[in-house]
Amino acid sequence: MNSRAFPEYDPHAIEARRQAAWRERDLFRTPDPAEDRPRRYIKPSAPFTSGNIHIGHVRSYSIGDAYARFCRARGDDVLFAFGFDSFGLPAEMGAIAGKVSPSAWVSRCAEHMTGQLERLGFSFDWNRAFMSSDAVMYRWSQWLFLTLLEAGLVYRGTGTVDWCDTCQTTLATIQVEDGTCWRCHNPVRLIQRPQWYLRISTYLQENDRNLEELEQSGIWDENALASQRFVLGRVDGVELDMQGEDGATLTVFTPHADAIEQARFVAVSPRHPQVELWAADDGELRERLEELRAGGLERAAREAETMPLVDSGRALSSLSGGAPLPVIVTPTVDGRYGATAVLGVPERDRTDAVIAERLLGDLPADAAGAQLASMDTRAAVRYRANDFTISRQRSWGTPIPIVYCERCGTVPVGKEQLPVLLPLDLKPTGEGNPLAERSEFVNTKCPSCGGEAKRETDTLDCHFDALWLWVPVCVPPSERNAPLEQILALDDLRAWLPSERVVAGSDSGNFVFDQRTVAKALRDIGPLEFLKDGEPFAGCLFHEMVIADGRKMSKHLGNVVDPDDLLERYGADTIRLAVLYAARPQRALNWSDSAVQRCHRFLRQLWGYAQAHLAPSADGAASASGAQGSGDKVTTQDGTATRDDAGVAAMGPDKTEHLRVRLAKWCEIAVEKITADLEELQMHSAVRNVMRMFDRIRDYESRVIAKRGSLCREDRDALIAALTMLAVVLTPFAPHMADELLATAGQDPLHAQPVWPGVSSEVPA
Ligand SMILES: [Zn+2]
Ligand SMILES: [Zn+2]
Numbered sequence: 001m002n003s004r005a006f007p008e009y010d011p012h013a014i015e016a017r018r019q020a021a022w023r024e025r026d027l028f029r030t031p032d033p034a035e036d037r038p039r040r041y042i043k044p045s046a047p048f049t050s051g052n053i054h055i056g057h058v059r060s061y062s063i064g065d066a067y068a069r070f071c072r073a074r075g076d077d078v079l080f081a082f083g084f085d086s087f088g089l090p091a092e093m094g095a096i097a098g099k100v101s102p103s104a105w106v107s108r109c110a111e112h113m114t115g116q117l118e119r120l121g122f123s124f125d126w127n128r129a130f131m132s133s134d135a136v137m138y139r140w141s142q143w144l145f146l147t148l149l150e151a152g153l154v155y156r157g158t159g160t161v162d163w164c165d166t167c168q169t170t171l172a173t174i175q176v177e178d179g180t181c182w183r184c185h186n187p188v189r190l191i192q193r194p195q196w197y198l199r200i201s202t203y204l205q206e207n208d209r210n211l212e213e214l215e216q217s218g219i220w221d222e223n224a225l226a227s228q229r230f231v232l233g234r235v236d237g238v239e240l241d242m243q244g245e246d247g248a249t250l251t252v253f254t255p256h257a258d259a260i261e262q263a264r265f266v267a268v269s270p271r272h273p274q275v276e277l278w279a280a281d282d283g284e285l286r287e288r289l290e291e292l293r294a295g296g297l298e299r300a301a302r303e304a305e306t307m308p309l310v311d312s313g314r315a316l317s318s319l320s321g322g323a324p325l326p327v328i329v330t331p332t333v334d335g336r337y338g339a340t341a342v343l344g345v346p347e348r349d350r351t352d353a354v355i356a357e358r359l360l361g362d363l364p365a366d367a368a369g370a371q372l373a374s375m376d377t378r379a380a381v382r383y384r385a386n387d388f389t390i391s392r393q394r395s396w397g398t399p400i401p402i403v404y405c406e407r408c409g410t411v412p413v414g415k416e417q418l419p420v421l422l423p424l425d426l427k428p429t430g431e432g433n434p435l436a437e438r439s440e441f442v443n444t445k446c447p448s449c450g451g452e453a454k455r456e457t458d459t460l461d462c463h464f465d466a467l468w469l470w471v472p473v474c475v476p477p478s479e480r481n482a483p484l485e486q487i488l489a490l491d492d493l494r495a496w497l498p499s500e501r502v503v504a505g506s507d508s509g510n511f512v513f514d515q516r517t518v519a520k521a522l523r524d525i526g527p528l529e530f531l532k533d534g535e536p537f538a539g540c541l542f543h544e545m546v547i548a549d550g551r552k553m554s555k556h557l558g559n560v561v562d563p564d565d566l567l568e569r570y571g572a573d574t575i576r577l578a579v580l581y582a583a584r585p586q587r588a589l590n591w592s593d594s595a596v597q598r599c600h601r602f603l604r605q606l607w608g609y610a611q612a613h614l615a616p617s618a619d620g621a622a623s624a625s626g627a628q629g630s631g632d633k634v635t636t637q638d639g640t641a642t643r644d645d646a647g648v649a650a651m652g653p654d655k656t657e658h659l660r661v662r663l664a665k666w667c668e669i670a671v672e673k674i675t676a677d678l679e680e681l682q683m684h685s686a687v688r689n690v691m692r693m694f695d696r697i698r699d700y701e702s703r704v705i706a707k708r709g710s711l712c713r714e715d716r717d718a719l720i721a722a723l724t725m726l727a728v729v730l731t732p733f734a735p736h737m738a739d740e741l742l743a744t745a746g747q748d749p750l751h752a753q754p755v756w757p758g759v760s761s762e763v764p765a
Contacts, residue, residue, distance in 0.1 A: 006612060021750060027079065028123040031077045037075065039496060042067055044060065049091055053116040054589070056546050059545075061120070063585055065080070065407040065732075068123055073756040081127075081129060082473065085111065089175075091183070102395075133396075133422075135421055142402070146418075147525060154197065156197070159194075160192055162175075162190060164183070164186060172392075173268065207513065207530060223506050224512070234382075235255050238253070238378060240252055250268075252266055252342060260345075265355070268340075269331050269340055270334075280315065284313070297762065304355060305354055339381075389461070392459055396459070397422075404456070405451060422441075468518070488527040513745075521631055571693075573735070578600075583684060584684045596622040604693055614744045660714060662700070663700040665698065677689060690733065697726065729757070
């Protein structure tokens with residue numbers, strides 16, 4: 001027998017065939033949640049509709065998909081679906097470049113990306129996919145905005161934004177290139193304008209407290225936990241009360257509990273509420289604060305040398321008297337400790353040293369001192385995380401459901417009137433604000449008095465959409481158009497939340513942090529009351545990115561790996577296997593073709609070997625002896641093997657029983673290891689163990705042949721059983737080939753029963 005007797009490994013044909021079979025059976029449809037089966041909502045990241053799937057997406061979804069397929073094979077109910085994050089600047093820029101409306105642009109991108117993801121064979125439930133820019137979806141953002149506004153967690157403040165006079169538009173940070181406008185290259189200046197803010201300070205302590213439990217759960221990986229700690233920016237120290245000349249007290253923090261006597265000044269954040277009170281009856285201070293804010297708190301250089309400083313003209317001293325410390329207002333506080341007041345300790349802190357030099361150069365070194373040291377202090381914590389703006393002066397976003405009425409002021413739109421629709425035929429050019437120029441959008445009636453009013457023409461940043469983007473896939477498609485109050489009352493939300501595992505890139509820390517914050521707000525407000533600890537994600541894996549030659553991939557460097565090219569050359573199973581094999585998720589994957597070659601060779605060899613051993617022979621029995629596969633290095637046997645169905649009895653003494661026992665033991669151990677790897681999402685290790693299992697099977701065959709020249713029926717049965725088990729454990733990683741091999745072995749790879757080795761098809765208790 002030679003390789004011509006079996007079909008060559010043809011990934012394109014196999015993959016098209018398997019994908020058609022999955023579609024036909026609607027195999028990845030989310031089951032109705034049942035009481036008696038474990039439920040896992042595996043949350044992939046929501047891709048921006050940027051145009052193309054890149055190799056980073058392939059890595060991310062290959063990890064999540066392997067886990068989803070593993071969980072289904074064990075008999076769990078799995079929800080694995082996402083929505084496209086289709087609002088925002090990248091889509092708007094893409095539309096400008098393509099000279100089409102953003103809605104047409106994102107539809108085209110989503111369709112293309114869906115096709116790419118389908119060809120890669122990811123087992124998403126496409127019935128639940130959605131686009132955040134669809135009206136039925138962005139009403140969620142509008143509802144959330146109004147709900148958080150009622151709860152005092154959304155508020156209006158003043159922010160600083162980059163402004164281009166030529167284009168008459170505000171610019172995002174990435175649209176400012178060396179201080180000039182990306183579009184017209186004229187200089188950009190900072191302006192102040194009203195902005196909407198999300199208040200996160202209310203939940204910082206709880207987000208912090210819960211980290212310990214998340215860590216103990218064992219299913220939050222170290223990257224994800226570290227990102228949450230980083231965003232939170234916790235600083236431990238002490239606080240003490242100080243008193244102004246007017247008798248009012250101010251609580252002041254320092255991380256340097258043992259150096260309080262070295263404090264030389266008090267630094268206060270411009271966002272500290274006390275600053276407003278001081279400015280209220282101090283015209284000069286008010287003016288200087290205006291200047292400071294116009295300079296831009298967010299964008300001001302992070303260096304203490306250039307950060308704005310305002311002398312408040314005030315001083316604070318300890319409650320027990322002593323020399324007062326001067327008080328300055330500076331945004332250098334915010335980036336280190338949040339919107340608070342701190343002691344300036346030049347001996348301990350470089351920023352404080354610079355400030356002291358700039359403001360207090362001639363201050364006597366011992367101006368304050370002993371009095372402060374004797375003061376009562378108490379342990380305290382501050383967080384660097386701050387409230388942030390959620391509004392943008394751009395047209396491609398969720399309209400903010402607010403109207404401005406001359407008589408009533410700022411009036412929220414009633415929830416029953418949602419959605420406030422975004423005109424779909426907008427064609428942004430990068431100039432002006434297209435939404436503000438649409439009179440049929442802007443002019444409306446005041447929900448309160450019925451008089452003439454104007455709509456808010458800012459839209460919500462797509463980061464705001466991301467706050468809830470993890471919820472709607474829990475809703476059955478048939479309920480998607482129902483009123484939101486009805487949707488939020490569905491048992492489905494209670495069944496699927498919290499998500500059992502988030503699988504996302506390690507740059508998702510801010511998203512996850514803010515989602516955790518909003519989940520707590522919605523728990524307290526009511527709709528997510530069933531999430532007792534306010535945690536939307538029971539587990540979380542953050543993988544690192546894919547790089548090339550040790551550098552980030554970019555068109556500019558010409559080192560971008562295109563998944564479509566790889567798909568064309570090797571097929572989906574090879575790419576998926578390669579991104580899993582090449583590195584553990586927590587490490588950057590430095591792209592190399594050798595991992596692709598290695599994985600492709602493995603699949604080719606396995607294909608050839610399995611065809612030779614699993615495919616039924618002419619007489620109906622599986623052929624388990626000596627055929628050469630299409631791959632190289634396949635252990636082969638010459639044509640002398642007997643092709644009859646002789647068992648041990650017919651072939652003399654059983655010289656190979658111990659080999660069969662050992663093969664079974666090898667397989668059992670391999671499956672245990674692969675299962676443990678999959679439970680921990682250590683896919684690189686799982687793939688290696690799958691490859692080793694194949695080596696063991698081939699090793700077994702050559703030993704049997706060495707012993708008795710050919711395989712008896714029992715030997716052959718053992719080999720087929722091992723190969724079949726190998727096909728099952730290959731399913732999470734190279735699902736097309738695995739299904740094809742199972743079909744070759746006469747099994748139905750599409751059955752709904754649990755198939756993972758060691759899992760009983762009985763419903764677990
Ligand atoms: Zn410009
Ligand atoms: Zn009114």
